[in-house]
Amino acid sequence: MSARIGIVGIGHCRFGNSSEYDLVDVIAYSANDAFRDAGGLHLRKEVDQVLVGNMAAGMFNHQTSVASALISRMDMEPCPAELVENGPASGASAIRLGYMAIASGMADVVLVAAGEVMRVVSGWEATNIVATMAHTEAEYNMGLTLPGFAGMFTRLYMEKYGMTERDLALVAVKDHDNGAKNIYSHVQLPVTIEAIADGENANVVNNYVAEPLRMYSTCPISDGSAAVILVNMDSPKAKLFPKKPIRIAGIASATDTHCVHNRKDPLVLDAVRISAEKAYKMAGVGPKDISLAELHDAFVIFELLNSEEVGFFERGKSFLGVRNRETEIGGRIPINTSGGLKAKGHPVGATGVSQVVELVRQLRGEAEEGRQVKDPKYGMAVNFGGFGNNVVTTILAKD
């Protein structure tokens, strides 16, 4: 791939409860933020393609054609616009398709805006809507939900590798510590290991959701949006954007079986490993070159598993790295410096773009005090669709 494609504008709203706002306004907020970051709202007229990441507006908000609505809300007609739906990986898939649009020569500037407003329904209904990504006959109909799968997955990992519930809590403590410093986080409160694991009231504070996963092992249900502006760095239009681009060095995706039980080893996430291998190859780097990573942690077990599949740790050893504080800011490989889905929140369609916004902030050196990784060169994001059956890995580079 010879195209040099970079990110010249980023936008993000604070994740949390935006249920009183219209979904399209929520997405447009981050899109406007991205144009202001890129140099001004007038630059929206330079966009050749708009891609909107969203998972389930039809079910959550009873709304369709979100991309068309966004175009009119932002006065961007007649710019082409499409919706990208790939479950919780919708955001990163939209970025990947934006990259492909530029690489193909059909566009020089692409706006990728993604968002979800989930809290308009009850938590029980949101869980049910998200569960529709599972196999209808063999999983969803059984009553299974994503927390249910993650609970089974976590038990298997604990049985096989000796991880404890306290190890899960240590990941949550680290993520909440990072999230507390992130202005965009849904949950901006640090937690202590005493409160959620060691103290006598820990079982009450941190109750079971899907055993052995507890509340602090799962992400909140969040609303929110994020946006990035992609530019062909070698086109004349690139000169219109004053900020130095953060280059997309590698971006790749892979799939796995729809039914979790049909994988040879349910603990092996082939789609994560393959998409990461492809992204490393495209970028010409390896795991040791990565300065920080945003790994999809809708459940903290995913952060651990993803960190093994992308090569940061040997299989079954990632929780030992957390014990040794290797994944904290200042550690060997900082993971989820934003707070991750666990603390920053998980508006499903927005998450993939939000992860990339965090990498850009870090690579520019614009993260908040106490959260900035020292002199990062490469950042990686893994956005997990379904229960690991459709995964996008992105590697950004500061040239």
Added chain:
Amino acid sequence: MIDFSVYGEQTPHISGYKCLKCGTIFYPAPMVCKGCDAHRDPVTGKHWEQFDLEGPCKLLTWTRVWNLPEGFNRKFLMFGMVEFPNGLRASGRIECVGDPVIGATMEASVIEADERPGAPVKVFQFS
């Protein structure tokens, strides 16, 4: 004369699928055989055999879910993943007292469940 066979048809079943060309078995139903690329026509079922998935199975992992989705008026439900002697695996509900043990032999049966809106659905129950 009363035809008792009709009552048998009302018992809920969940099927596994066998490609008669190469013998590969599946659950749930595929549209293409990964063993020999044979097409499965879901209307005629020609060159494929259906068989009931039930009976003894080994528990691979399990969970007890406390935040059930809309429609489930229960405090919690247990779910598990099992492997049948023929190598096929399935996910479903667990009905047992106390905590099940990974590796234990369980018995798979099929029930109809109607917690969610719409027609009742077939559900594996491991006990």
